[in-house]
Amino acid sequence: MPIDSQQVTWVEEPDIGFWEATFLPAIVAGLKTTLRHVTEYKPVTKQYPEEKPSLPEHYRGVHRLNRDEQGRVKCVACMLCATACPANCIHIEAADAPPEWPDRDKFPASFVLDELRCIYCGMCEEACPVDAIELTHIYDLTGRTRNELVYDREQLLSIFDKTKDNPRDPVRTHRGKLGPAAAFKELPTVGPATAVPAAERAAVATAPGVIGPDPQTLQGQ
């Protein structure tokens, strides 16, 4: 519907005076501003490779897989992080824990995280029930090929070794125990929030304990 001209709010441009019409004062004022930046020179540039930025405490960088007090991988291969991951970049193959690890059922036989696909949202860290996966302050990640930046379990563990003494990446706990929810032997049946047919669920297991496509074939691509 066209509006009536009475309803239009007319905005007046300010009346210009003599000095504005000659342009000169505006140009002089502008020159003063630019010159002031030269005379009171305070650069905001960070000379990056020599001068590292101080990152905020909650910065989210490369992941690490934590170790427990015995130096073993803390992860219990519960798949929660892989399920939570919106970028679908964590691929875990669970295996039965060795008999000398009586405190857990499973451990990750392979834990592959594609650092290039990751969006560094931190959902995996939120999801992990045993604080096994954490995001560190490392941000300068480089590699010559894409495959170099697909990290496996040992690489992720070595990042833990690298960062555990850094005060910015504190180790919260060394205990690799599940929370109280693990005490439930049998989970009460809860109806699904939305009726999603099993075939359409995001987490479709191709094999017992494996979520998503096979990481080996993914890595080979």
Place this chain on the structure above:
Amino acid sequence: MFDDPGLNSLAVTLLTIVAVLGGILGTCTYLILLERKLSAWMQDRVGPNRVGPFGVLQPIADGIKFLLKEDVIPDHVDKVLYIVAPTISVFTTMLAFSVVPFGPVDQAPEWLRFIIAPNMDLGLVFIFAVTSLAVYGIILGGWASNNKYSALGSLRASAQVVSYEIPLGMSILGIALLHGTMNLETMLTDQAASGVMGWNIWYQPLAGLIFFTAALAESNRLPFDLAECEQELVGGFHTEYSSMKFALFFIGEYTHVITTSFLVSVLFFGGWHFPYIAEASSAYAGAWAVKLLVLAAKVLLCIVLVMLLRWTIPRFRFDQLMGLAWKVLIPLALANVVLVMCVLQFGWSHWWLTAGSVLLFIAAGVIGVNASRSEIMGRHQVRATGFSPAVPPG
């Protein structure tokens, strides 16, 4: 040097040409560094600082890069014109420098002359004739590129340069009348002989302003770089150019700035003259070097002002650009010429020129205010009739 005076003169001329070419090219490269540094400082950045201490070797690195980069000649261009265009751009601006005195000509050491072509009586006309050829570089470059953005850029450049030639030439006419010559050397020595108060800027301040503005527009630099404004035209006339051909356009632009700054210093600010240390009569040992330095300092100040303006004033709209030339600069320059002629004809004191210039400036301001007022009033009347483009009348 040689016994034969002809041979001697030839040798000196060649030596001078070599010195000027080397000087200009060297200055150009370092002007680019200066411009990058200055703009960095103005924007609270650091600027180039990796090659050599404080980045002083940056121009050399840039030059090597320009020479070694792949020189792409696109398939769809007109090869001959495409290659000729950048050379025209550099060649003409350098040629213009041949009649500009860059030092005290009468005190020059015998192995160097401070002007390539001395005693050129049509010096000013020569400069304008040659520098206005420089726009051919831009027009041909844009045309030969066979690219719509380039063509638009060169169209704009031609309209702009043709318009600004007029105030540029006319602002100088007053000075030529005052000195009764078009010879740059004579103008310079005239000013120097009559001391600081003989500098033309005192008698022709308005002409100085017009000349500076028009010259800035001629050199296609911000705020007049409509021919290459990145936001609208990608790169303008040099979109299709790469490596050294691209660099030639820039050398041309910077040479133009240098020549313009020399002209401003020589025509309006007394050239190498400076009270006490570089008077026309000072003939102490090394006086020529001092005068050379004085002129260089004036030129440098002018160049820095051009660079400051570049980062201060936003780019003009095209209609504003044309309006400035045709509605403001040309009438003012014309009035200024008439003023000079009156003063000379009736033999009044030269100070009337100063008063007249100020009066003209004030008149221009008052007319400007009234023009914008009546434009606003016009809009009020449109509103009073109740007309709105959205509601058809009746």
